[in-house]
Amino acid sequence: MTTLARSNTMAQKTTRIGLIGYGQIGATVHQMIDADPDNGMEVVFIHDLEASRLADLPADLALADLADFAAKEPDLIVEMAHPDVTRQWGTTILEKTNYMFISVTALADAGMEEKLKEVTHKYGTRVFIPHGGVVGMDALLENREVWEEVQVIMKKPPKNVDCERAGIDPDSITGEKVLYDGPTRGICPIFPRNVNTHASIAYAGIGFDRTHSLLVVNPEWDKASVAIHATGPGIELKVERVEGITGVTGASTPASIYNTVQMIGSTGPGIHLR
Ligand SMILES: NC(=O)c1ccc[n+]([C@@H]2O[C@H](COP(=O)([O-])OP(=O)(O)OC[C@H]3O[C@@H](n4cnc5c(N)ncnc54)[C@H](O)[C@@H]3O)[C@@H](O)[C@H]2O)c1
The missing domain is CATH 3.40.50.720 (NAD(P)-binding Rossmann-like Domain)
Structure with a gap:
């Protein structure tokens, strides 16, 4: 045959x-x-x-x-x-x-x-x-023993973040505002539908306690972005995607x-x- x-x-x-x-x-x-x-x-x-x-x-x-x-x-x-x-x-x-x-x-x-x-x-x-919405998860995962620091910087219009659930009046936000700055473990229960990319980055890389999350909103923005900055001895990863967002989901997801x-x-x- x-x-x-x-x-x-x-x-x-x-x-x-x-x-x-x-x-x-x-x-x-x-x-x-x-x-x-x-x-x-x-x-x-x-x-x-x-x-x-x-x-x-x-x-x-x-x-x-x-x-x-x-x-x-x-x-x-x-x-x-x-x-x-x-x-x-x-x-x-x-x-x-x-x-x-x-x-x-x-x-x-x-x-x-x-x-x-x-x-x-x-x-x-x-x-x-x-x-999902993470660009470069393969690189984070494959070098997870190497990274010393991983930062996630997410920027979104406040209408695409569940502000009220987090006890924040979205109408009170008139300019750029930092909603969270700290370990990824802490941001997930506050914004459970909005920060899945942070959770995936943390799990792929150095974990929920060592990964640093920043969530910034501004009503003047009409796009969302997620940037990852990971560093280790002799290696640096920088990646950012900017895209349209509907509800809680980026266009490419x-x-x-x-x-x-x-x-x-x-x-x-x-x-x-x-
Ligand atoms: N991993 C990622 O990168 C990523 C990216 C974007 C969104 N998400 C997550 O994906 C999910 C879906 O996003 P979407 O934009 O399609 O949302 P969506 O609001 O358009 O749809 C969610 C659907 O799930 C249903 N639903 C809600 N809770 C439910 C439950 N307990 N049991 C059964 N059905 C339930 C809703 O009725 C709705 O029809 C959200 O949790 C969102 O946070 C993950």
């Missing part, structure tokens, strides 16, 4: 994917998975806290009660909703299947991190954290999340960048 003939007969397992959160990112990721019939991935359920978000989906895709997820036999569940999902469902999901969560601020809770690790060891499942889903779940043929 020739190599080609053999590959034509290779059975490819389809990766069954469950999505939690059908907002800006979740809906785009769903469309992107469905747009490529050769990627070897199939969305088997979609859950959202707000039932109205699922109204236009085929009835067999909309999962009203997340407690029923296992009946759909997913190989991977992707959270694109809120860090509460990991707090409430992370370990239950990992008793059955693999889990990728994009609301990475959940990891700033050291007890939560430990519980997630424990359950994966017990049940042989895996957790995935995407690079939905495609980035899809890219990570397909890195994990795609079983299709072709040339794959890693």
Whole structure:
């Protein structure tokens, strides 16, 4: 049998994917998975806290009660909703299947991190954290033993930050204002939906306690930026992305999340960048 003939007969397992959160990112990721019939991935359920978000989906895709997820036999569940999902469902999901969560601020809770690790060891499942809005996470991770200092500087318009939740009146902000300046561990519970990039940078690099976070807002800005500055002996990393922002999400993030889903779940043929 020739190599080609053999590959034509290779059975490819389809990766069954469950999505939690059908907002800006979740809906785009769903469309992107469905747009490529050769990627070897199939969305088997979609859950959202707000039932109205699922109204236009085929009835067999909309999962009203997340407690029923296992009946759909997913190989991977992707959270694109809120860090509460990991707090409430992370370990239950990992008793059955693999889990990728994009609301990475959940990891700033050291007890939560430990519980997630424990359950994966017990049940042989895996957790995935995407690079999401972070440019250069590979460089942080691959040199994580080398960095002595890592700084994250995030700049956003205040309307794209959950100021009220943090006890700040957004209308009182009339110029440039620093909302947080300190270790990354501390910023995550204050702005859980706004600083996932800080959490990913900390986890990839030198941890939540040693990474330094700065959050600055200014109503005159119409774009968001995240800059990383990491230094170690004989090495320096500087990277910054400036982009449009809608709600809590930068313009490039939905495609980035899809890219990570397909890195994990795609079983299709072709040339794959890693
Ligand atoms: N990792 C990253 O780089 C990155 C970047 C941007 C946003 N995020 C995070 O991704 C998540 C989604 O962002 P988005 O722009 O799509 O938000 P969005 O507000 O457009 O959509 C979120 C959806 O999740 C649903 N939801 C909220 N809490 C839920 C819960 N407990 N259970 C089930 N569904 C719930 C909402 O009803 C909504 O439909 C947010 O938590 C955001 O902070 C991560």
